[in-house]
Amino acid sequence: MKVPHVAAAAVLAAATLYSVLPSAAGSPGRSTGTGARPVEIDQPLRDLAGRRLLVGTAVDHAALTADPVYRERIATEFSSVTAENVMKWESVEPERGVRDYRAADELVAEARRNGQRVRGHTLVWHNQLPSWLTTGVESGEIDATELRGILRQHILDEVRHFRGRIYQWDVVNEVIDDEGELRDSLWLRELGPGYIADAFRWAHQADPRTKLFLNDYNVEGLSPKSDAYHRLARELLAQRVPVHGFGAQGHYGVQYGFHSAAEVAQNFARFEALGLETAVTEADVRMPMPADTVKLQAQAQGYSVLLQGCLLSRRCTSFTVWGFTDKYSWVPGFFEGEGAANLLDESFAPKPAYREAQAVLALAGRR
Numbered sequence: 182m183k184v185p186h187v188a189a190a191a192v193l194a195a196a197t198l199y200s201v202l203p204s205a206a207g208s209p210g211r212s213t214g215t216g217a218r219p220v221e222i223d224q225p226l227r228d229l230a231g232r233r234l235l236v237g238t239a240v241d242h243a244a245l246t247a248d249p250v251y252r253e254r255i256a257t258e259f260s261s262v263t264a265e266n267v268m269k270w271e272s273v274e275p276e277r278g279v280r281d282y283r284a285a286d287e288l289v290a291e292a293r294r295n296g297q298r299v300r301g302h303t304l305v306w307h308n309q310l311p312s313w314l315t316t317g318v319e320s321g322e323i324d325a326t327e328l329r330g331i332l333r334q335h336i337l338d339e340v341r342h343f344r345g346r347i348y349q350w351d352v353v354n355e356v357i358d359d360e361g362e363l364r365d366s367l368w369l370r371e372l373g374p375g376y377i378a379d380a381f382r383w384a385h386q387a388d389p390r391t392k393l394f395l396n397d398y399n400v401e402g403l404s405p406k407s408d409a410y411h412r413l414a415r416e417l418l419a420q421r422v423p424v425h426g427f428g429a430q431g432h433y434g435v436q437y438g439f440h441s442a443a444e445v446a447q448n449f450a451r452f453e454a455l456g457l458e459t460a461v462t463e464a465d466v467r468m469p470m471p472a473d474t475v476k477l478q479a480q481a482q483g484y485s486v487l488l489q490g491c492l493l494s495r496r497c498t499s500f501t502v503w504g505f506t507d508k509y510s511w512v513p514g515f516f517e518g519e520g521a522a523n524l525l526d527e528s529f530a531p532k533p534a535y536r537e538a539q540a541v542l543a544l545a546g547r548r
């Protein structure tokens with residue numbers, strides 16, 4: 182960890198205290214009901230970030246089609262979008278050999294209209310695989326040789342389809358477990374560890390310009406799991422595998438606490454020292470329901486460290502939230518009794534976390 186990073190972390194952390202912030206609009210701050218005086222910054226996140234970094238959100242395709250307020254808000258707030266589900270394998274090849282990129286194409290077209298970049302998510306994962314593939318492997322109908330060919334074709338097809346339109350691809354998602362071992366997935370069991378290098382090489386072949394990422398959760402700070410990713414990245418690069426980036430998803434919960442921004446930056450710095458870009462790819466901060474002002478304030482802190490961690494890193498090129506409104510969120514469906522994980526509430530009103538993100542971006546400057 183270099184000294185300037187620590188110093189910058191301290192400055193940013195101090196400056197995000199509401200009380201020390203001037204009112205950007207020159208008018209008194211609004212009350213949040215927490216006793217804090219938030220800054221009055223009425224600028225969208227993408228404008229506040231300027232060219233400094235891309236600020237993105239996951240997009241729920243069904244909501245994009247059905248909800249004009251959701252659609253409008255994505256256009257104004259974000260400079261990058263990620264398909265929450267429609268680029269995943271089960272969506273793009275629901276039947277073997279039948280490829281369907283319609284929903285993903287709509288999302289990409291909308292992004293182009295809005296002047297937004299697109300993150301690709303995700304080529305190789307152990308979840309949301311088409312059932313023809315999982316049942317075929319389970320029954321023994323698809324053997325390892327055939328499976329490798331199927332994976333190769335999937336990657337070549339999808340990356341070629343979006344060639345030139347995706348700036349970062351999550352090539353492999355969640356391939357290391359919490360103990361720091363390669364995840365015991367269908368891919369590892371059938372193909373052995375070489376599938377990771379293969380996936381990157383095939384993706385690079387299909388679009389040599391797009392940036393290819395490793396991506397996982399619980400890797401924001403220094404831990405056995407992020408250590409294992411660092412080793413994996415080093416090994417892949419030593420074999421001249423085209424890996425260009427490391428993505429930390431950033432799924433936090435207020436009840437578990439957060440890393441410090443300095444630790445996130447320190448973690449990112451060691452990946453950047455290998456020559457990689459870094460990114461926060463799926464930030465959200467859930468809480469046990471019901472929400473209250475203390476939890477909402479803690480949540481703001483969680484978003485803040487991820488955003489500051491990224492801003493303190495020299496090559497952290499994008500900061501993406503995994504949905505931006507509590508109206509559409511994966512959280513309540515996955516964690517019983519938890520929710521309210523996003524920057525805006527269910528009626529698209531800003532929560533303290535949104536004000537905090539604005540403040541951090543405003544302080545960081547547009548460069």
Ligand code: 9MR
Pocket residue numbers: 265266308309354430463511
């Ligand atoms: O948000 C996604 C949700 O709609 C899906 O049902 C779920 C299926 O596993 O995947 C969610 O997105 C995940 C992402 O693709 C990878 N990292 C974890 C995300 C949250 O589970």
